[in-house]
Amino acid sequence: MLSERPASAGFLYRMTIRTTTLEGGTVAIDHLDGRIIALLAREPRIGVLEMSRRLGVARGTVQARLDRLQSNGVIRGFGPEVDPAALGYPVTAFATLQIRQGQGPDVRAHMATVPEVLELHTTTGTGDMLCRLVARSNADLQRVIDRVVAIEGIVRASTAIVMENPVPLRIIPLVEQAAEDRERNG
Amino acid sequence: MLSERPASAGFLYRMTIRTTTLEGGTVAIDHLDGRIIALLAREPRIGVLEMSRRLGVARGTVQARLDRLQSNGVIRGFGPEVDPAALGYPVTAFATLQIRQGQGPDVRAHMATVPEVLELHTTTGTGDMLCRLVARSNADLQRVIDRVVAIEGIVRASTAIVMENPVPLRIIPLVEQAAEDRERNG
DNA sequence: CGTTCACTGAGCATGTTGCCCAGTGAATAC
DNA sequence: GTATTCACTGGGCAACATGCTCAGTGAACG
Numbered sequence: 001m002l003s004e005r006p007a008s009a010g011f012l013y014r015m016t017i018r019t020t021t022l023e024g025g026t027v028a029i030d031h032l033d034g035r036i037i038a039l040l041a042r043e044p045r046i047g048v049l050e051m052s053r054r055l056g057v058a059r060g061t062v063q064a065r066l067d068r069l070q071s072n073g074v075i076r077g078f079g080p081e082v083d084p085a086a087l088g089y090p091v092t093a094f095a096t097l098q099i100r101q102g103q104g105p106d107v108r109a110h111m112a113t114v115p116e117v118l119e120l121h122t123t124t125g126t127g128d129m130l131c132r133l134v135a136r137s138n139a140d141l142q143r144v145i146d147r148v149v150a151i152e153g154i155v156r157a158s159t160a161i162v163m164e165n166p167v168p169l170r171i172i173p174l175v176e177q178a179a180e181d182r183e184r185n186g
Numbered sequence: 187m188l189s190e191r192p193a194s195a196g197f198l199y200r201m202t203i204r205t206t207t208l209e210g211g212t213v214a215i216d217h218l219d220g221r222i223i224a225l226l227a228r229e230p231r232i233g234v235l236e237m238s239r240r241l242g243v244a245r246g247t248v249q250a251r252l253d254r255l256q257s258n259g260v261i262r263g264f265g266p267e268v269d270p271a272a273l274g275y276p277v278t279a280f281a282t283l284q285i286r287q288g289q290g291p292d293v294r295a296h297m298a299t300v301p302e303v304l305e306l307h308t309t310t311g312t313g314d315m316l317c318r319l320v321a322r323s324n325a326d327l328q329r330v331i332d333r334v335v336a337i338e339g340i341v342r343a344s345t346a347i348v349m350e351n352p353v354p355l356r357i358i359p360l361v362e363q364a365a366e367d368r369e370r371n372g
Numbered sequence: 373c374g375t376t377c378a379c380t381g382a383g384c385a386t387g388t389t390g391c392c393c394a395g396t397g398a399a400t401a402c
Numbered sequence: 403g404t405a406t407t408c409a410c411t412g413g414g415c416a417a418c419a420t421g422c423t424c425a426g427t428g429a430a431c432g
Binding site: 025026027028029037040041044045072073074075076077078079080081082083084085086087088089090092094108111112114115116117118119120121122123124125126127130131132134158159160161162163164165166167168169170171173174175176177178181 | 211212213214215223226227230231258259260261262263264265266267268269270271272273274275276278279280294297298300301302303304305306307308309310311312313316317318320344345346347348349350351352353354355356357359360361362363364367
C-alpha cells in the first residue's frame with residue numbers, strides 16, 4: 001500500500017518553465033498546475049508517469065511542473081499527515097494568550113517546548129497570540145493549559161474547545177481559485 | 187527531484203502487526219513507528235527501501251508498519267503541502283463568529299463555499315465558530331470577510347490578523363511524546 | 373508446550389524513475 | 403522579418419524500487 005518515491009538527488013529536469021512571477025514572491029499557477037496539485041491531493045501516492053497519463057500530457061511536462069512548483073515554494077512538501085486523535089489526542093482547542101510587554105520572545109520559546117502546542121501565531125486584536133492545542137481529554141486539557149501558562153509573561157489565557165470541524169484544513173478550493181485567476185488575468 | 191510512489195492497489199503486506207489499540211480508537215505507537223513518522227516528515231520523498239536502510243530494519247517491517255499506520259488512521263495521507271503565500275495569499279487571519287441560534291448548518295455550508303476559508307471549527311466559549319482565512323492583502327481581507335459574513339445567521343465576526351507564526355503547524359513533538367508514553371506504559 | 377505473531381533476509385517480475393535526445397509550435401528578442 | 407528561446411512531445415535506456423512470496427527465528431501468548 002505504501003509505495004514509494006525513490007530517494008534521489010534529483011536535479012531540475014531538462015526543461016525550465018517560463019515562470020510567471022508576480023510581485024511579492026507570488027507565483028502564478030495555471031490550470032495544469034492546478035490539476036496537478038488537485039490530483040496529487042486526491043491521490044498522493046500517484047506517480048509522475050501515472051499523472052501524465054491521467055492529465056494527458058508528457059511525463060517530462062509533469063516532472064518539470066512539479067519541480068517548478070516545489071522550487072517555487074508553492075508545494076512545500078509531502079509530509080505525512082498525522083491525526084492527533086489517532087495518537088490519543090482527540091481534544092483540540094484554541095487558546096488566545098495575552099502577553100506582558102516585552103515577554104513575547106520568552107513566551108514563543110516556551111510554547112515551542114510544549115508538544116501539545118501544534119501551532120502558534122502572533123496576532124493583532126484582543127489577544128496577542130493564538131495557539132492550537134491538543135489534549136488526551138477535556139481533563140487533560142487542563143494539564144496542557146497549566147503547562148502553557150506556567151511561564152511568566154502570559155497575563156491571561158482564554159480557551160475555546162473545538163467541538164466539530166465542519167471544514168477540515170483544505171487548500172484545493174484556493175488552488176483552483178488561484179488557477180482561475182491566472183487564466184483571467186494572464 | 188519529484189520521484190514517485192507508483193500507483194498501485196496495494197493490499198496489506200503479508201504481515202499483520204499485533205496492534206495495540208487503546209480505548210476510544212486510540213492507537214499506541216512505539217519508538218519505531220515514531221522514527222518512521224519523523225523520518226518521513228523530514229524526508230517525505232524517501233522510499234521504503236531507503237527507510238529500512240536508515241532505520242536498520244528489514245524492508246518488510248517498514249512496509250508493514252507504514253501500512254498499519256495508514257489503516258490505523260494515524261497517518262491520514264501524504265497530500266502536498268501548499269503554501270498559500272506562494273499562491274498570492276500572504277495574509278492569514280482567524281475569525282471568531284457568533285451564530286444566530288439554529289443557523290449553524292446554513293453557516294457551515296456557506297463557509298465551505300468560500301475558497302479563502304481554509305478551515306472551520308465550532309467551538310465552546312465566547313464565539314461559536316472559529317475559522318482560518320487567507321487573503322491577498324490586508325485590503326483584500328475585507329473582501330473575504332464581507333463574503334464570509336454575507337449570510338444571515340452570522341451575528342458578529344471578530345478578526346485577528348496573523349503577524350508572525352513562531353510555531354508553524356507541527357506534529358513531530360507530539361508523535362515523539364506519544365511514542366515515549368507507549369514505552370513507559372506498555 | 374504448541375501456536376501465533378513480528379521480523380528477517382532473500383528472490384523475482386514488473387513498473388517507474390532519472391536522464392538524454394531530436395523535433396515542433398509559439399512567443400520573445402533582435 | 404528572422405533568429406532565438408522556451409514549453410512540450412514522444413521516444414529510449416539503464417538503474418532501481420516496488421509488490422508479493424517464501425522459509426526461518428525468537429518471543430509472547432493461550
